[in-house]
Amino acid sequence: MLGPPGGGKGTQAKILSERLGIPQISTGDILREAVREGTELGKIAKKYMDEGKLVPDDIIVGIIKERLSQPDAKNGFILDGFPRTVAQAEAFDDMLKGIGESLKAVIFIDVPKEELVRRLTGRRTCSGCGRMYHVEFSPPKEEGVCDHCGKPLYQRDDDKEETIVKRLETYEAQTLPLVDYYKKKGFLVEIEGVGSIEDINRKIREAIGV
Ligand code: AP5
Secondary structure, X not given: OEOOOOOOHHHHHHHHHHHHOOOEEEHHHHHHHHHHHOOHHHHHHHHHHHOOOOOOHHHHHHHHHHHHOOHHHXXXXXXXXXXXXXXXXXXXXXXXXXXXXXXOOEEEEEOOHHHHHHHHHOEEEEOOOOOEEEOOOEOOOOOOEOOOOOOEXXXXXXXXXXXXXXXXXXXXXXXOHHXXXXXXXXXXXXXXXXXXXXXXXXXXXHHHOX
């Protein structure tokens, strides 16, 4: 899943993962867990994440290599937030070659900037199951509590307005070039990311035939 911060990558990846029975692998979630646990990786990553910058490529590529070697990734996986630079995409091409696999599609969810800021400032995430809510667009039945598992919802540290602006700049400079990279390779599936979550999910499933 490729797209801007707040574009709906996590929301759509979670729905597809449940439908297809394959894991959603989110580098952002892996890094946030490391930050919560206070590991060495977490300490390094936090500095970059709080500034809206990308964590260095070698660290991210190492995380993905390790994660893809786990048994639940044997029958496929949905990558959410990786690759995010051309260097990561090239390293990923090599990884896939090494295991004799190929990409099925790169789903690029495009959303206008002003909509992204509204989505990110209102986002709430479940501390238990990771389900995503929005105070205005998809609120939980009971404020601050997950409908699905009953655990409390929290607001991400990097969803402050000044960090959001920086994340959007980072996205434009370092991640947007991947649109051309994957277009040239014939993998890009462009999805207009404005509309209801269900409609966007239907468009994605139609486009990739699942
Ligand atoms: P990461 O966690 O990947 O954040 P991101 O890319 O900025 O994306 P988000 O998770 O903010 O947004 P999303 O597209 O998943 O949208 P969502 O579904 O939540 O990365 C965080 C940080 O980690 C990075 O800044 C970087 O430092 C580091 N990092 C991660 N991966 C890295 C990598 N590969 N290389 C280097 N560094 C890396 O939706 C947002 C909100 O909108 C939610 O509230 C949702 O309910 C709502 N919403 C969703 N769809 C709709 C809709 N259709 N209509 C209305 N609201 C909607």
